[in-house]
Amino acid sequence: MGKAKELSKDLQEKRDTQEEDVKPDDYQLFKNLASACLAEGDGEQLLQFVQDEKNQGIMKSMGHVLLAPLVNEAVKKKKNVNHCQAAITHLIKTCSPNHLLNSLLQVIEDIDPGAISETILALIPHLQTVLLRLDERKAASVGLVLSALQRQVSRLPVPYSQQQVEADELGLCCCCTALAAFTKPFIEEVKRKEGTTAEDEELKTEILKFCMRSLREPLLEAELNRDRKSPLWLFAVDIMVTLPAIKEPLSGLLFFSSQRKSTMMDSSQTNESKACLAYLLFVQLITIDSFPAVFSPVFVLQCNVEYINHLLSRKKESYLLKGLALFSKSLENIQDNSLPVSLLEQKSFYSVSQNLRQLLTDCPMQHLRESGLQIFRLFINKLDAEAKHKFFRCMLKTSSHAGVESYIVKNIRNQIEFSMKPGNANKWFLGTEFLPLLGLVLCLPQGAETDLLNSMDKIMESLNLLRYVLIRDKELRSNVDVWEELCRIKDEYLKMLRVCISISRSYYSSELKALKEDQKLKAKEARDAARSNRLVRSITIKHEKVSNMSPEVQHQVLQSALVTFDLMESLIVRIEEITEEKLTKLN
Incomplete structure (x- = not known):
């Protein structure tokens, strides 16, 4: 006997059973027999059983338990697929919407990880129908469904390159398109009713949660570019258009979120969601035409810094790119030399400068470092004189990176030149406040033990700055106390630097000599080994940083170090010559 006939036979006695009298074992029996029926390929007979007029009582009371096996079979896309789809459609129209909703939520919860997108695409039209049939607690049910769907969608990897988006192998793009279509009638309902009841307000909140979760996953990780109208870009546009449509102004979400709204949103409206919102609004300019023009560029920057910080503190390329782009756009409309020092005293501005510095020094991706350097330069340009002074001091104290420090020293020289105009x-x-800054520039933190090669960039820029100041000494000499302190700082720095150069030159010269001796010894041992057919042990130089290099590269590094010391010493000599020339003229 086929399973379909067995199903019909075993359930004959249940046809007149009232819903409240159905037992859990009855549900399980019904589900097991239906699954077995599908496994045998009897989808057509199962469909006939489901549609049989005599069985509609059973369908209304028990039919919802068939959804899981029917959906799973439909997703497999085997020969039963059309019969399964027809059976699902019939059940969606016949069964209690509350029972259907519970069954569909369980199907979502139990999705096979290998068939997430296929299952969601199969379920979404039916979920929409069931929700629209609900008379009570529709808002809460919409929220449950959206949350369950998004939890599964978030498990799909986000395609990044254009090729990955076009291929959409795991179906994330299709799911996002389907989700946007799924929410349309509920969005229209919110727009139509405008929050006249508590239920309406709750539905609006659930739509808002959906939008904010979507901004975080998957949109924050996706590459979004208005020049490529990808499915993810269109989904982002849908989200950005939806928010003001349901009377959630973007300025309110970004700049003025109330405590009540934050609590109501729970964990959905996070900094990540807002960061993506700010990026789509200010960088990609989605719905920017409807954004109020009353906010000053400085206010927008102050508000966006928190989101920029969050993005720059992450290690993912997509986050860093969005953070850099948002930082650049937020600075773009601010007048040069206008940002006051009070901004730098805010924790968020200190953090963003440190995150940017860390990106410049630690990020392995060159294009991100290059973008970071451009924004670093732009940020400096926007600071006023006092803010620049404070920022330079902060960077010199915290960077511990010769490349960053040399860039700061170069900017200090530019500011001195600007101030002399x-x-x-x-x-x-130019005045007394310049001396503490100069003291940080003309400083060897480790004294005579300073690694001159690692600090070379900063030292060379510092010497060039000192040479420039001595040449353009007229403005500084006008204040005797400032000039005398400057000369004292200069003399102490040059004295210590000479000692450091002497020690380093002696060390690297001995290393170079040892290397040459080692190479001679190695050549001799090699000749001896050739004669006696013995292996020779390789001999390495003692210096840790070059010990793994070939002898040729070691020689080049050591020779380059000695040349660097010569360059430093030649600059010191030139500075002393300028000093003597100036003294002669004054006398």
Whole structure:
């Protein structure tokens, strides 16, 4: 006997059973027999049983338990697929929407990890129908469904390159398109009713949660570009259009979220969601035409810094790219030399500068470092003189990276030059406040034990700055106390640097000599080994940092170090010559 006939036979006595009298064992028997029926390929007979007029009582009371085996079979896309789809459609129209909803939520929860997108695409039209049939607690049910669907969608990897998006092998793009279509009638309902009841307000909240979760996953990780109208880009546009449509102004979400709204949103409206929202609004300019123009560029920057910080503190390329782009856009409309020092005293601005510095020094991706350097330069340009002074001091104290420090020293020289032009004089780069900054520039933190090679960039820029200051000494000499302190700092620095150069030159010269002796010894041993057919042990130089290099590269590194010391010493000599020339003229 086929399973379909067995199913019909075993359930004859249940046809007139009232829903409240159905036992759990009855549900399980019904489900097991239906699954077995599908396994045998009897989808057509199962469909006939489901549609049989005599069985509609059973269908209304027990039919919802068939959804799981029917959906799973439909997703497999075997010969039963059309019969399964027809059976599902019939059950969606026949069964209690509350029972259907519970069964469909369980199907979502139990999705096979290898068939996430296929299952979601199969379920979404039926879920929408069931929700629209609900008379009570529709808002809460919509929230449950959206949350369950998004939990599964978030398990799919986000395609990044254009080729991955076009291939959409795991179906994330299709799922996002389906989700956007799924929410349309509920969004329209919110727009139509405008929160006249508590139920309406709850539905609006659930749509808002959906939008904010979507901004975090998958949109924050996706590459979004208006020049490529990918499915993910269109999904982002849908989300951005939906928010103001349900009376959630973007400015309110980004800048003025109330405590009540934050609590109501729970964990959905996170900094990540807002960061993506800010990126789509200010960088990709989605719905920017409807954004209020009353906010000043400085206010927008202050608000966005928190989101920029969050993005730059992450290690993912997609986050870093969005953070850099948002930082750049937030600075773009601010007047040069206008940001006050009070901004730098805010924790968020300190953090963003440190995150940017860390990206410049630690990020392995060159294109991100290059973008970071451009924004670093742009940020410096926007600071006023006092803020620049404070920022430079902070960077010199915290960077511990010669490349960053040399860039800061170069900018200090630029500011000195700017301050010497008519109308630009200030105490921060010409007066008494300049001396503490100069003290950080002309400093060897480890004294005579400073590694001159690692610190070479900063030292060379510092010497060039000192040479420039001595040549353009007229403005600084006008204040005797400032000039005398400057000369004292200079003398102490040059004295210590000479000692350091002497020690380093002696060390590297001995290393070079040892290397040459080692090479001679190695050549002799090789000749001896050739004669006696013995292996020779390789001999390495003692210096840790070059010990793994070939002898040729070691020789080049050591020789380069000695040349560097010569360059430093030649600059010191030139500085002393300038000093003597100036003294001669004054006397």
